[in-house]
Amino acid sequence: xxxxxxxxxxxxxxxxxxxxxxxxxxxxxxxxxxxxxxxxxxxxxxxxxxxxxxxxxxxxxxxxxxxxxxxxxxxxxxxxxxxxxxxxxxxxxxxxxxxxxxx
Amino acid sequence: xxxxxxxxxxxxxxxxxxxxxxxxxxxxxxxxxxxxxxxxxxxxxxxxxxxxxxxxxxxxxxxxxxxxxxxxxxxxxxxxxxxxxxxxxxxxxxxxxxxxxxxxx
Amino acid sequence: xxxxxxxxxxxxxxxxxxxxxxxxxxxxxxxxxxxxxxxxxxxxxxxxxxxxxxxxxxxxxxxxxxxxxxxxxxxxxxxxxxxxxxxxxxxxxxxxxxxxxxxxxxxxxxxxxxxxxxxxxxxxxxxxxxxxxxxxxxxxxxxxxxxxxxxxxxxxxxxxxxxxxxxxxxxxxxxxxxxxxxxxxxxxxxxxxxxxxxxxxxxxxxxxxxxxxxxxxxxxxxxxxxxxxxxxxxxxxxxxxxxxxxxxxxxxxxxxxxxxxxxxxxxxxxxxxxxxxxxxxxxxxxx
Numbered sequence: 001x002x003x004x005x006x007x008x009x010x011x012x013x014x015x016x017x018x019x020x021x022x023x024x025x026x027x028x029x030x031x032x033x034x035x036x037x038x039x040x041x042x043x044x045x046x047x048x049x050x051x052x053x054x055x056x057x058x059x060x061x062x063x064x065x066x067x068x069x070x071x072x073x074x075x076x077x078x079x080x081x082x083x084x085x086x087x088x089x090x091x092x093x094x095x096x097x098x099x100x101x102x103x
Numbered sequence: 104x105x106x107x108x109x110x111x112x113x114x115x116x117x118x119x120x121x122x123x124x125x126x127x128x129x130x131x132x133x134x135x136x137x138x139x140x141x142x143x144x145x146x147x148x149x150x151x152x153x154x155x156x157x158x159x160x161x162x163x164x165x166x167x168x169x170x171x172x173x174x175x176x177x178x179x180x181x182x183x184x185x186x187x188x189x190x191x192x193x194x195x196x197x198x199x200x201x202x203x204x205x206x207x208x
Numbered sequence: 209x210x211x212x213x214x215x216x217x218x219x220x221x222x223x224x225x226x227x228x229x230x231x232x233x234x235x236x237x238x239x240x241x242x243x244x245x246x247x248x249x250x251x252x253x254x255x256x257x258x259x260x261x262x263x264x265x266x267x268x269x270x271x272x273x274x275x276x277x278x279x280x281x282x283x284x285x286x287x288x289x290x291x292x293x294x295x296x297x298x299x300x301x302x303x304x305x306x307x308x309x310x311x312x313x314x315x316x317x318x319x320x321x322x323x324x325x326x327x328x329x330x331x332x333x334x335x336x337x338x339x340x341x342x343x344x345x346x347x348x349x350x351x352x353x354x355x356x357x358x359x360x361x362x363x364x365x366x367x368x369x370x371x372x373x374x375x376x377x378x379x380x381x382x383x384x385x386x387x388x389x390x391x392x393x394x395x396x397x398x399x400x401x402x403x404x405x406x407x408x409x410x411x412x413x414x415x416x417x418x419x420x421x422x423x424x425x426x427x428x429x430x431x432x433x434x435x436x437x438x439x440x441x442x443x444x445x446x447x448x449x450x451x452x453x454x455x456x457x458x459x460x461x462x463x464x465x466x467x468x469x470x471x472x473x474x475x476x477x478x479x480x481x482x483x484x485x486x487x488x489x490x491x492x493x494x495x
Contacts, residue, residue: 006290023291067444068288152471154463155404187404194401202399205410207252208245 005086007100009078016078016102018049018057020071020086028063043091047071050085051078078102129178134169137181141165144188153195158187240388242381242481245395249482252414253430266434266489268427272418276425280493289366289439289491292446296367299360304349310364313345322365322372323488326477327380328387335390335473338365339448356467357454362437362446369437369490377434377488379481394478397471398429403462409475424495431483433476435492442495449476 004023009016022044029041041063049057056075078084080102087097141162148154165180253265257272264271270280287293300318303309311317315324325338339361343353354361381387401408409429412421417428436449443451450467453475457464465471 006286008286019286021286021288021290066441068291070283070286070288149463152465153402156458156461156463157404159463191404194406198400198402202396202401202408205399205408205414206395207249207414 003098004096005088005098007084007086007098009084009100009102011078011080011102013080015074015076016084017074018072018084020049022047022069022071022088024068024088024090026063026065026067026069030063041091044069044088045091047088048086049073050087051075051082056084129174131169131174134165134174134177134181137178137185138162138165138169141181141185141188144185144192148188148191148195151192151195153191153198155187155191158184158191161187240392242388242391246482246484250430250485253417253428257418257428262485263487265428265431266483266486268432268435268492268494269425271428273425276495283493287439287491288441288493289446292363292366292439293370293491295360296363296365296370299364300367304346304351306349308349310342310345313341313348318368319371320375322369322490323375323378326473326480328382328384328390328477330382330384330387333384333386334470335394335477337449337468337473337476338368339450340468340473356448357451358443358445358447362448362451365437365448366446366491369488372488373490374487377480377484377486379477379484381481390474390477391481393471394474394476397475398478403457403460405460407460409456427494429479429482431486431489433479434483434486435489435494437490438492438494440494446491 006021007018008020009018011017024044025042026044027039027042029038031039033039043063043065044061047057047059047061048055057071057073059071061069082102083099084102085097085099087095089095145154145158145162148158161180161184165177165184168174168180169177250262254260254262257265260271267277267280270277300310311319315321322338325341326335328334329336339356342361342364343356346353354364381391398409401411412426413429413432417426419426433449436452437446438452439446447455448467450472453472454464454467
C-alpha cells in the first residue's frame with residue numbers, strides 16, 4: 001500500500017512552503033450508510049510536521065474536517081535538501097508517517 | 104312561491120354535502136380506488152421514462168398512511184400522486200415536440 | 209372599413225413572411241445533420257463567451273469565474289483525484305486471474321484512447337461508452353463487472369483519461385442510420401424537459417452556464433464531458449459520467465434511469481460529438 005500522505009515542500013531560500021494531502025475517510029460519526037446505520041466516527045486527531053526534530057506545525061483535528069484533507073502552510077529556517085517528517089494519528093489509534101525533501 | 108325559493112337552498116345543501124364528504128369520511132374503499140388510479144398513472148409515466156421522484160414518494164406516503172389506518176390522509180395523498188403522475192405524462196407528451204424550441208441551431 | 213382591411217391584409221402578409229422564414233428551419237430540423245449541429249452548438253458558446261478560448265471550456269465552472277479559477281489552479285497543484293489516479297494506474301497494470309490485462313482489450317493498449325469514446329458499434333447497432341467497454345473487458349476475462357458510477361470504475365477511467373489529456377475529442381458518426389438515430393435520440397434527451405422542476409439538461413448548461421445555482425456555478429455543456437470522470441467535493445469522491453447524469457436527473461426531481469441505459473449512452477454520444485476538437489481534461493475536480 002502506497003503511503004496515505006502526499007507532501008510537497010519547496011523553499012525560496014527564506015520561506016519553505018509545505019503542501020500535504022492525506023488519504024483518510026474522516027467519518028464524522030453522524031453519517032448513515034446505505035442501510036441507514038450510523039458509520040462510526042473515524043478521524044485524524046493529530047497531524048504533525050517536524051523539521052530537525054522540532055514541531056513546525058501541529059494540528060488537533062476533529063470530526064469536522066473533510067475527507068482526504070489538504071493542508072498548506074509555510075515556515076522559516078529550513079534549507080533546500082533538508083528533510084521534514086509528517087505523521088498523523090487517528091481516533092482508532094492508526095497512524096502513518098512519511099518524510100519529504102525540501103526542494 | 105315557497106317552492107321556488109326552496110329549490111336553490113336544497114341544491115346548495117346537496118352540493119355542500121358532496122364537497123364535504125371526503126373530508127370526514129374517506130373509507131378504505133375510497134383509498135383503494137384512488138390508489139389504483141394513481142398507480143396506473145404512475146406506471147404509464149414510468150413506461151414513458153418520465154417518472155417524477157415526487158410521484159414515487161407521494162405514493163409511498165399514501166400507502167404508509169393507509170397502513171396506519173388514516174384513510175383520509177391516504178386518499179388525499181393517492182389523489183395527489185395521481186395528479187403528479189398525470190402532470191408528468193403531460194410533460195412527456197408535450198415535450199415530444201416542444202424540446203425543439205430549446206435546441207441550438 | 210378601409211383601415212380594417214389594411215390591418216387584415218397586413219397580418220396576412222406577416223403570417224406569410226413568417227411561414228416563408230420558418231419553413232427552411234422546419235426542413236432543417238427534420239434532417240439529421242450532426243456536423244451542422246456541432247458547428248451551431250460550438251458557435252453558440254463561442255459567441256456567448258467571446259473572451260474564452262475554445263479549449264478553456266473543458267474546465268467547466270472554472271472557465272466562468274475568475275475567483276473560482278484561482279482557487280482551482282492552486283488545488284490542481286495537489287489535485288483531490290490523485291489517490292484515485294494512482295489506484296487506477298495500479299489497477300490498470302494488474303493482470304486478471306487469467307493473466308491478461310486491460311491493455312489486451314483496447315486499441316493502443318488502452319493508453320491515450322479516451323478521446324475516441326463513446327463510439328458507435330455498427331455490429332451491435334449501439335453506442336459503446338468507455339465504462340461499458342471496461343466492464344465487457346472484465347467479463348470477457350472472467351472478472352465481475354464494476355459499478356458504473358464510482359469507486360473502481362471511476363479510478364480506472366481516471367487513469368485512462370489522464371493518459372489522454374490534451375487529445376481532442378474525436379467522436380465519429382459512421383454512415384449508419386442507427387448511428388444517426390442514436391445521435392438524434394441523445395439530442396432529444398438533452399433538450400427534453402423532465403422532472404417536477406421541468407428542467408432539461410439545456411435549461412442549466414445551455415441557457416445558464418456561468419450563473420449560480422445555489423452556491424455552485426453552472427458549467428457550459430460544451431466540453432462538459434471532456435473532464436470526466438470527476439472528483440466532486442460534494443460527493444467526497446470520484447464519479448463517472450453516469451453518476452453525473454443520475455444526480456442531474458434527481459436534482460430536477462426526475463427518477464434517474466439505469467446507468468448505461470440506452471438514453472444515457474445516446475446523450476453521452478451527442479454531447480461528446482458536439483465537443484469534438486476540444487481537448488480531454490479528465491480527470492477533473494469540481495466543487
